[in-house]
Amino acid sequence: MSEKLQTTSLDDVILPIKILDEIETVCKEKKLNSNQKEKLIQIIKKEYMNSSFEPGEAIGIVSAQSISEPATQMTMRTFHFAGSSGIQVTLGLPRLIEIFDAKKEPTTSTMTLYLKKKYNNKTDSERVADTITEKSLRNFVETVSLDLVNKRIRIKFKKIKKSDLKDTVAKLQKKVKDYKISIKENAMALESKEKQLTIKDLQRIKKRLLDLAVTGIQSVKNAIVVKEGDDWVIKTLGSNFLKVQSFEEIDFMRSYTNNVHEVASVLGIEAARMALIKEIKNTMKQQGLDIDVRHIMLVVDTMTFSGEIKPIGRYGVAGMKQSILTRAGFEETIKHLVKASLRQEEDTFNAIFDNVMVNQLVPIGTGMFDLIAKLGEE
Amino acid sequence: METEINILNHELIPKHILLSQQEKEEVIKHYGIRKINQFPKILKSDPVVQLLEAKPGDLIKIIRKSDTAKESIYYRVVIE
Numbered sequence: 188m189s190e191k192l193q194t195t196s197l198d199d200v201i202l203p204i205k206i207l208d209e210i211e212t213v214c215k216e217k218k219l220n221s222n223q224k225e226k227l228i229q230i231i232k233k234e235y236m237n238s239s240f241e242p243g244e245a246i247g248i249v250s251a252q253s254i255s256e257p258a259t260q261m262t263m264r265t266f267h268f269a270g271s272s273g274i275q276v277t278l279g280l281p282r283l284i285e286i287f288d289a290k291k292e293p294t295t296s297t298m299t300l301y302l303k304k305k306y307n308n309k310t311d312s313e314r315v316a317d318t319i320t321e322k323s324l325r326n327f328v329e330t331v332s333l334d335l336v337n338k339r340i341r342i343k344f345k346k347i348k349k350s351d352l353k354d355t356v357a358k359l360q361k362k363v364k365d366y367k368i369s370i371k372e373n374a375m376a377l378e379s380k381e382k383q384l385t386i387k388d389l390q391r392i393k394k395r396l397l398d399l400a401v402t403g404i405q406s407v408k409n410a411i412v413v414k415e416g417d418d419w420v421i422k423t424l425g426s427n428f429l430k431v432q433s434f435e436e437i438d439f440m441r442s443y444t445n446n447v448h449e450v451a452s453v454l455g456i457e458a459a460r461m462a463l464i465k466e467i468k469n470t471m472k473q474q475g476l477d478i479d480v481r482h483i484m485l486v487v488d489t490m491t492f493s494g495e496i497k498p499i500g501r502y503g504v505a506g507m508k509q510s511i512l513t514r515a516g517f518e519e520t521i522k523h524l525v526k527a528s529l530r531q532e533e534d535t536f537n538a539i540f541d542n543v544m545v546n547q548l549v550p551i552g553t554g555m556f557d558l559i560a561k562l563g564e565e
Numbered sequence: 566m567e568t569e570i571n572i573l574n575h576e577l578i579p580k581h582i583l584l585s586q587q588e589k590e591e592v593i594k595h596y597g598i599r600k601i602n603q604f605p606k607i608l609k610s611d612p613v614v615q616l617l618e619a620k621p622g623d624l625i626k627i628i629r630k631s632d633t634a635k636e637s638i639y640y641r642v643v644i645e
Contacts, residue, residue, distance in 0.1 A: 203634030440575050450577065455613040456641075457627055458577035480632050494606040494644060 200232045243555040245539070247489075250482040257476040258283060275424075276445070282470050286463065289490065289498035291448055296426035298407075301418055301441040309412070312419035315436045316410040319423065321403035324396055327355055331393060338384050340377040340393050358401045404430045428453045447496060456491050463487045463496070510534050512541035572612060582626040583617045589624040592640060607641035619643045 202210075210231065214224050240246055261280040277285065277294045285293055300319075302312055330343045344355075356375065360368055367378045377396070409424040421437075428449040432439050444450060445466060451459035467483050489504055490497050497503035501518045508514050511534045515523040527534075536542055539549050548554045572578065584592065598604065601622065607614055609621055619625060623643045631637040 203631075203637075205631075205633065205635035208635065439572075443577070453612065454572055454575055454578055455611045456607055457579050457581070457613065457629070458575065461577045461579070484631075488605070492605050494608040494611070494641070 197229065197232050197236070200236060202228075202232060202235060206231065206235070241552075243550075243552045245551045246485060250485045253478055253482045254486065257471065257478060260476065261474050278470065278473055283467070286447070286466050286470070287486075287499045289447070289496045289503065293446055295424065296444065296446045296449075298421075298423040298426045298428065298431065298444045299442065300421040300423065300431060301438045302421070302436055303438045306436040307417075307419055309419060311436065312412045312421060315434065316412050316421045316423075318402065319404045319407050319421070319431070319434070320410045321400050321405060321407050321425075324355075324359065324399050324401050327401070328397065331397065333386075333389055333393065334376075335386060335389070338378070338389060340389065340396065342375045342377070342396075344373050344375070355401050359399070451496055456494055456496075459496055460487055460491045463490065508538065510536070510538040510541045512544055513538045516540050516544065573616060578613060579630060580628040581613050581617060582628070583619050584624045584626055588626075592624060592626075601642055602644075604640050604642040606644045609643055609645055614643055621645050 210224070210228060213219075214227070219227065258280065261283065275295065276282075276297050281294070300315075302315065306312070306315065324342075327344055328342055329345045332341045332343075333339075334341055356368070356370060369376050369378070377392075404427045406425040406427050407423050410421050411423075413420050413422055426444045426446045426449060428442075428444045428446070429452075431437055431442060432453075443462070443465075445462075447459050447462045447466065450462040464480065464483055464487050467487070468480065471478055486499070490499065493507070497507070499505065505517050506514065508517075511523055511527040511532055515527075517540075526532075534541055536545070536547065537550065539551060542549045573581075592598075593601070601624075604624065607625060609615075609619075614625070617625070621643050625641050625643065627639040627641060629637050629639055
């Protein structure tokens with residue numbers, strides 16, 4: 188920007204709140220009077236304008252390189268933490284690729300659940316962790332036998348509390364409606380209402396029964412309790428953000444899942460944006476890499492521009508580009524060219540890539556602006 | 566035991582404000598927007614939009630918490 192433009196528009200510059208706050212603290216510390224403070228603000232405004240990007244700067248490319256250069260280092264430095272406590276989560280480059288590809292289900296999805304103040308202690312947290320873990324009938328059963336004569340399945344339970352047993356059976360009853368269930372102390376017998384059953388059928392039913400989930404939240408496979416500062420935190424393997432809401436003990440307002448699509452559907456696109464930033468930042472930080480958040484924010488803003496999370500790539504951001512030649516130059520050249528010619532599409536040569544192809548001035552920086560003559564005027 | 570959960574209090578969700586018609590015009594004029602779909606979009610089915618009861622075409626002002634600026638303002642237009 189020219190020197191003249193800078194001085195004239197300096198009053199119009201609005202500084203971010205954070206910088207204003209910092210100015211306040213500095214003024215208080217150094218005991219500056221209002222005249223000095225005004226001078227300081229003027230200097231900072233000038234510096235601020237100098238350091239912000241100029242119109243027409245190719246910030247997308249700068250961001251792309253700033254993220255991918257450190258990412259090349261990641262491949263060589265991927266560690267595996269064997270035997271460390273906690274849930275094993277995909278980290279490093281594989282995780283980064285997963286985020287940018289906006290995979291519907293991460294390879295290892297995990298939730299971080301905080302507890303409400305009242306329940307923020309060891310016993311309660313362990314109890315909650317136990318109740319949310321999905322358990323199949325197999326976990327409660329000691330022996331299973333088949334009564335081939337009466338076509339019944341007999342189940343003998345492990346020694347558990349009577350109330351727990353009742354709950355389990357009640358839940359089971361809801362899930363299997365076609366069977367008659369009779370209970371005798373620690374044992375249970377199931378009889379199918381259908382009479383024509385072969386032994387093979389019976390075996391099949393038995394297997395299905397044992398795999399039936401009776402307690403916990405669906406798809407939460409494991410839950411452990413970790414102490415972080417003053418908080419007892421539950422970390423889970425497998426994620427079901429919607430169901431967690433209904434637990435009274437869990438402080439849902441602080442809870443978090445690494446499945447960004449789940450965040451988007453439960454909390455909306457803005458929350459998903461925050462989650463994406465957090466995930467990328469954490470993945471990079473975990474590898475000891477430090478990128479400026481502004482680059483991440485730019486990428487994430489493009490990913491969430493359309494109101495849903497779009498991957499960076501053929502089916503997402505790159506595929507949405509207007510210019511045909513840009514899309515053809517990226518991936519699936521023939522498909523894009525054929526489709527465009529069938530639909531009689533036009534390329535207006537407004538983008539970078541297509542202009543490079545035909546050896547024209549690229550609309551970046553000073554190349555962005557044209558001169559228009561006003562005809563009929565002096 | 567049925568407790569009403571207001572997801573708007575979740576720490577991941579920034580403040581969403583539904584703008585009136587007049588405010589919307591002002592924002593459009595301020596940014597020199599020609600078509601309303603030049604704004605970033607938010608789906609009508611978005612949980613926050615449903616709580617605000619916004620209709621397609623409405624503009625939503627979002628006050629984000631930012632690491633770099635403490636607060637930053639963003640706009641999204643509601644689409645089907």
